[in-house]
Amino acid sequence: MSARAAPDRQDPMRIQVSRTGGFAGIARRHEVDTGGRADAAEWQALAEEALRSARDTPPTGVPDGFRYAITVGDRTVYCADPDLTGAQRTLISRVLKEGA
Amino acid sequence: MHLRTDGDLHPVFCTIVPPHVLDHLSRSADARLADPARRTLAADGLRRDRRRATALAAVPTTPGVGAVPTKPHRTLYDCGNGTTLPGRKVRDEGDKPTSDASVNRAYAGLGATFELLLSAYGRSSIDGKGLPLIGSVHYGEEYNNAFFDGEQMVFGDGDGEIFLDFTVAVDVIAHELAHGLTQHTANLRYEGQSGALNESVSDVFGSLVKQYSLGQSAEQADWLIGAGLLAPRVSGDALRSMKAPGTAYDDDVLGKDPQPGSMADYIETEEDNGGVHLNSGIPNRAFHLLATALGGNSWERAGQIWFDVLTGGELTANADFAQFARLTVAAAGDRFGAADEREAVLKAWSEVGVPTKA
Ligand SMILES: [Zn+2]
Numbered sequence: 001m002s003a004r005a006a007p008d009r010q011d012p013m014r015i016q017v018s019r020t021g022g023f024a025g026i027a028r029r030h031e032v033d034t035g036g037r038a039d040a041a042e043w044q045a046l047a048e049e050a051l052r053s054a055r056d057t058p059p060t061g062v063p064d065g066f067r068y069a070i071t072v073g074d075r076t077v078y079c080a081d082p083d084l085t086g087a088q089r090t091l092i093s094r095v096l097k098e099g100a
Numbered sequence: 101m102h103l104r105t106d107g108d109l110h111p112v113f114c115t116i117v118p119p120h121v122l123d124h125l126s127r128s129a130d131a132r133l134a135d136p137a138r139r140t141l142a143a144d145g146l147r148r149d150r151r152r153a154t155a156l157a158a159v160p161t162t163p164g165v166g167a168v169p170t171k172p173h174r175t176l177y178d179c180g181n182g183t184t185l186p187g188r189k190v191r192d193e194g195d196k197p198t199s200d201a202s203v204n205r206a207y208a209g210l211g212a213t214f215e216l217l218l219s220a221y222g223r224s225s226i227d228g229k230g231l232p233l234i235g236s237v238h239y240g241e242e243y244n245n246a247f248f249d250g251e252q253m254v255f256g257d258g259d260g261e262i263f264l265d266f267t268v269a270v271d272v273i274a275h276e277l278a279h280g281l282t283q284h285t286a287n288l289r290y291e292g293q294s295g296a297l298n299e300s301v302s303d304v305f306g307s308l309v310k311q312y313s314l315g316q317s318a319e320q321a322d323w324l325i326g327a328g329l330l331a332p333r334v335s336g337d338a339l340r341s342m343k344a345p346g347t348a349y350d351d352d353v354l355g356k357d358p359q360p361g362s363m364a365d366y367i368e369t370e371e372d373n374g375g376v377h378l379n380s381g382i383p384n385r386a387f388h389l390l391a392t393a394l395g396g397n398s399w400e401r402a403g404q405i406w407f408d409v410l411t412g413g414e415l416t417a418n419a420d421f422a423q424f425a426r427l428t429v430a431a432a433g434d435r436f437g438a439a440d441e442r443e444a445v446l447k448a449w450s451e452v453g454v455p456t457k458a
Contacts (some may be wrong), residue, residue, distance in 0.1 A: 022245045023272065023326070024263075024339050024375025026354060036415060060374070061291055063279040063298065064247035082249055089183065093241075 018094040049087035169230030172214035209273030226280040248279035252305035295376035300383035345381030363453030389448035
């Protein structure tokens with residue numbers, strides 16, 4: 001990720017991703033706190049893109065498909081496989097991989 | 101019986117054996133397992149051919165329109181680790197096996213499911229009209245899942261850390277295809293108890309396809325869903341156990357298998373559409389209890405009762421466990437009379453705490 005951040009005009013942001021459902025029915029939950037991260041601006045841009053045109057209620061989804069809840073700050077949106085936008089897919093995989 | 105290693109479906113009268121099963125058998129150093137399995141398969145071939153001939157006679161045909169297909173039409177696609185569906189076409193019905201084991205396993209698994217539906221229940225594909233079967237493999241990167249998107253099956257490769265390739269287990273392939281069967285029949289709403297029934301029906305037919313492919317009786321079957329799917333480092337046998345829900349795995353990363361096996365432990369949750377993959381353990385165990393009480397081949401009597409309920413037109417989309425249970429009692433009576441089968445159905449539901457009286 002880019003190191004070009006502007007921490008002075010960025011509020012630290014918590015990005016949470018919860019994944020439920022799936023064939024195994026095993027839930028995963030991770031979050032990234034952008035505070036103090038050099039790539040905070042990039043995370044913020046990705047999160048905003050992921051939230052754009054996202055639903056405020058969970059979609060029904062498809063049998064065995066993963067369901068996701070993405071929380072950025074105080075807003076939570078929902079999406080489900082396989083109907084994710086590119087930004088949602090990228091954000092989900094990064095948070096689930098990098099998040100604590 | 102001729103065991104084919106390419107996973108192809110031999111025209112009309114041949115038992116299919118998925119390559120992974122052959123592979124497993126051939127690699128099995130334990131003669132106690134391998135030899136009886138081979139003998140069972142060989143002995144079962146003739147009986148199965150006879151059964152199939154009977155079932156085929158029962159397949160409805162529409163005069164003037166042509167017979168309902170009695171052979172599958174499978175098409176496999178490769179997503180190349182992308183997420184665009186269906187991906188690139190790599191194997192069509194009748195094509196030679198490819199060099200990709202995932203493609204060949206999915207092809208064989210779809211064939212095995214088609215075979216059970218036709219041979220045991222006289223149904224041509226999931227819609228009863230020979231609907232072509234579509235599967236995509238190598239979906240996403242290290243994707244730890246498989247699903248049915250309403251039109252086709254989708255399989256990930258797994259990350260190798262927790263899950264292996266989702267095509268390695270024939271019951272998983274059949275489970276996905278059974279979601280299509282449910283969609284074309286009772287169309288159980290994927291939420292709460294009807295959703296758990298939807299899941300359970302997929303586990304039941306997933307396991308039946310595996311048992312049928314291996315020629316296993318209820319006593320011989322492992323009653324596991326996703327055996328072989330967990331990576332070697334994971335402590336567990338499979339993803340679910342129909343025989344003993346809650347015992348399939350216990351691992352430091354995955355946690356412990358959370359499935360309940362009776363209504364006393366029913367899980368109320370908002371997640372997973374109301375715990376559809378959790379509470380399915382309850383009807384799963386009821387099916388196992390019935391199948392083992394009846395003995396013999398599970399797909400014959402126990403499977404027939406479940407199939408009759410799923411396809412009979414009375415099961416509602418928002419059915420709860422009790423409605424499903426009552427209908428299985430009625431279906432057992434309709435098909436087998438006031439006999440052992442009906443008593444065994446009542447007992448199975450009673451053991452898992454689901455009422456069968458209105
Ligand atoms: Zn399922």
